[in-house]
Amino acid sequence: MSILLQALLNGVMNGALIAVPAIGFTAIFAVLRYPNFAIAAYATIGAFAAWWVNVHFGAGILPALLVAFAIAGCIGVGAEETALKQLRGAGALTVAIGSIALNTVLENVVRLFFGNDLRGYDLPLVPDWRFMGLRVGPQQLQSLAFAVVIMAAVFAFLRYTRFGKAMRAVADNSDLARLKGIEPAHVAVMTIFLGAGLAGVGGVLIGLDASIDPLLGFRVLLTVFAAAVLGGLGSIPGAVVGALAIGIAEECALLVAPASYRSAVGFAAILLVLTVRPRGFFGERAN
Amino acid sequence: MSLLLAKDVVAGYGAAEQILKGASIHVEAGEIVTVIGPNGAGKSTLLKVIAGLVPAREGSILLDDEDVTRFGAVDRTRTGISFVPQERNVFGNLTIAENLEISAYRDGGEASRRIEELYERYPMLAGKRRDLARTLSGGQRQILAMAMGLMTAPKLLLLDEPTAGLSPRAADELFDAIVALNRGGLPILMVEQHAVEALAISARGYVLVSGKESAEGPGPQLAADPEIRRLFLGG
Ligand SMILES: Nc1ncnc2c1ncn2[C@@H]1O[C@H](COP(=O)(O)OP(=O)(O)OP(=O)(O)O)[C@@H](O)[C@H]1O
Ligand SMILES: [Mg+2]
Numbered sequence: 001m002s003i004l005l006q007a008l009l010n011g012v013m014n015g016a017l018i019a020v021p022a023i024g025f026t027a028i029f030a031v032l033r034y035p036n037f038a039i040a041a042y043a044t045i046g047a048f049a050a051w052w053v054n055v056h057f058g059a060g061i062l063p064a065l066l067v068a069f070a071i072a073g074c075i076g077v078g079a080e081e082t083a084l085k086q087l088r089g090a091g092a093l094t095v096a097i098g099s100i101a102l103n104t105v106l107e108n109v110v111r112l113f114f115g116n117d118l119r120g121y122d123l124p125l126v127p128d129w130r131f132m133g134l135r136v137g138p139q140q141l142q143s144l145a146f147a148v149v150i151m152a153a154v155f156a157f158l159r160y161t162r163f164g165k166a167m168r169a170v171a172d173n174s175d176l177a178r179l180k181g182i183e184p185a186h187v188a189v190m191t192i193f194l195g196a197g198l199a200g201v202g203g204v205l206i207g208l209d210a211s212i213d214p215l216l217g218f219r220v221l222l223t224v225f226a227a228a229v230l231g232g233l234g235s236i237p238g239a240v241v242g243a244l245a246i247g248i249a250e251e252c253a254l255l256v257a258p259a260s261y262r263s264a265v266g267f268a269a270i271l272l273v274l275t276v277r278p279r280g281f282f283g284e285r286a287n
Numbered sequence: 288m289s290l291l292l293a294k295d296v297v298a299g300y301g302a303a304e305q306i307l308k309g310a311s312i313h314v315e316a317g318e319i320v321t322v323i324g325p326n327g328a329g330k331s332t333l334l335k336v337i338a339g340l341v342p343a344r345e346g347s348i349l350l351d352d353e354d355v356t357r358f359g360a361v362d363r364t365r366t367g368i369s370f371v372p373q374e375r376n377v378f379g380n381l382t383i384a385e386n387l388e389i390s391a392y393r394d395g396g397e398a399s400r401r402i403e404e405l406y407e408r409y410p411m412l413a414g415k416r417r418d419l420a421r422t423l424s425g426g427q428r429q430i431l432a433m434a435m436g437l438m439t440a441p442k443l444l445l446l447d448e449p450t451a452g453l454s455p456r457a458a459d460e461l462f463d464a465i466v467a468l469n470r471g472g473l474p475i476l477m478v479e480q481h482a483v484e485a486l487a488i489s490a491r492g493y494v495l496v497s498g499k500e501s502a503e504g505p506g507p508q509l510a511a512d513p514e515i516r517r518l519f520l521g522g
Contacts, residue, residue: 162395165389166389172380172381176378177389178360180364181439
């Protein structure tokens with residue numbers, strides 16, 4: 001029983017971390033209508049940016065997260081404007097493939113600057129807490145809290161700000177948005193900034209949990225993608241629910257199968273969704 | 288000087304053939320003008336060209352004597368043109384209140400006052416302000432779409448088949464709403480399939496056939512023309 005509870009707990013914690021880049025991924029899909037796999041590199045870039053200000057300037061987690069958001073967001077916008085934008089006319093599949101190439105390029109740029117070594121944030125080690133047979137790290141709890149606050153901030157932004165509403169309007173119907181005086185191209189730039197920035201923040205939270213290296217983002221890409229597909233591509237609440245579901249499923253899979261099968265959960269989830277319910281939990285329609 | 292003058296407009300989609308082949312229409316201050324015509328004649332395309340969604344390859348669009356031919360859709364909204372498309376004319380995943388608010392994106396300062404005015408004019412919208420727009424019935428959705436079109440305080444309202452898919456009763460109510468708006472001084476250019484009812488409330492009408500206007504006249508007179516009745520009005 002407590003094994004199951006522990007798996008559930010770990011699943012929720014991991015899922016919440018995955019939810020942050022998954023929101024970024026699905027937001028970009030909602031507005032620009034293509035899956036941007038370069039968010040893996042944006043997550044890695046965010047993790048390294050935060051590491052850099054943490055180790056060299058002694059920045060705490062909160063300022064490091066803000067730096068990660070800003071740098072990943074700016075690099076995301078720069079890469080989009082110089083590379084992916086030119087491909088948009090050729091259709092979503094072309095942009096998606098372009099984003100995979102872009103991801104490889106960015107990943108290797110990170111490698112060029114930082115090498116392949118594993119690095120860790122310069123933070124005090126705190127022993128795990130134990131209660132009622134469950135084990136939980138204070139660092140994990142803090143990351144969970146950050147993830148929850150970030151998600152709440154994204155929801156508030158979309159619900160209450162003029163720009164958030166414009167983003168939802170463009171995602172809903174970009175022709176009509178244009179008729180209402182909203183320039184979809186401007187909204188697209190802001191969405192890339194937000195999406196890449198969230199991926200960067202997610203990268204930090206994931207790196208805090210373990211260590212960081214140039215493949216950090218790539219390792220979670222499948223899980224992030226699966227979470228977004230499961231929730232319904234383009235649905236932000238869907239990305240959160242999808243990430244929690246995948247997080248819990250991965251931990252439960254560990255109970256019955258070797259750890260090397262963990263990534264099979266993501267594949268299985270994608271396959272299952274595509275065959276049973278292509279629009280996921282909250283998606284509007286399959287396309 | 289006409290409020291709107293579209294002159295010899297040629298337009299189409301992509302590399303495909305021309306849909307509009309030199310169409311000319313005008314709207315004067317205070318008028319309701321209705322365009323009727325067979326399916327595929329290019330009626331919606333004409334409204335889209337006037338709204339700036341489809342570029343005119345030839346010809347010109349003048350609003351209040353200002354040449355807006357080269358303006359894109361976003362800039363046309365600023366000049367005072369408001370277009371309510373035939374389909375997908377509300378944001379289904381936004382609430383009624385959000386739909387109205389976002390429709391005044393460019394002059395948000397005025398938004399809350401105009402929203403209150405529209406709630407007074409259309410109490411149904413006020414009652415459902417927190418509901419998602421996709422939960423509205425067809426008639427309610429058209430009212431919302433029209434209200435959204437009014438949020439920019441336009442000089443000219445373009446309506447593409449506002450009564451399409453509505454029950455006869457809902458269609459009558461919508462025509463009443465259109466007349467009421469026009470009585471307040473708002474010029475309206477609309478495309479309609481319910482030709483008799485639409486022409487009856489129109490100062491003038493056009494018949495558009497294969498991308499060109501083939502007849503023009505006072506609304507009631509067009510509606511009474513035996514040839515037009517035979518071709519378009521089913522009798
Ligand atoms: N987005 C588009 N791309 C390509 N062709 C289009 C597009 N929209 C319309 N057309 C074509 O242009 C022609 C005119 O279409 P339009 O919608 O203007 O006709 P309409 O008079 O409004 O017809 P209806 O009464 O059916 O609404 C049609 O042959 C249509 O197939
Ligand atoms: Mg039409």
